[in-house]
Amino acid sequence: MAAPRKYPDELRERAIRMALDARRDPATKTGALKRIAGQLGINPETLRNWVVQAEVNAGLRICGWEGVATTSTSTTEISTRQVRPPTYPVRTVQLIPREGSE
Template sequence: MPAPRKYPQELRERAVRMVFEIREQSGNAPGAIARVAQQLGVHREALRGWVRQAEVDGGQRPGTSTADAQRIAELEREVRELRRANEILKSAAAFFARELDPRPPR
């Protein structure tokens, strides 16, 4: 279960949208993130991360998109489950092979 988020999703989306609007109006002006963060009462580095992720998701910056990261996490979880099931099946096969062995135990 993921940890609770400090900032609601609507605030995140609004803050990112505001940063993009300021950058569009003023030609990628420095300090846009700091200004928006101060206006909304959000930590600057948190907003910087949200903006970076939005840029990755939008194809403006290289990196792993949110959808890809979720898919990777799902696949890793599935691999863990399959490995666990495989170990259980190996143990069961070894147990039943011993039970069916006609030689007496030592």
């Protein structure tokens, strides 16, 4: 049996809605998650995780890379911009031919 959830689903949905609305407005964007989490009595990191998951579910975020939502006259289209993935060190392997293999 799964463990009971700490927060009710209604609180979670309300917090996500409030956070997404606050992040859209440039005047309230800075510190929005921390402020809203404080108002609702939840951990700011918990709210951030909820918002990230909601964005992934809505298609606004792909594989952890943030997408760009654009609004057209009739519908909301979601377009993603390719974000350059982090560069990882590349290992080079020197191939040494065996004797007699040609």
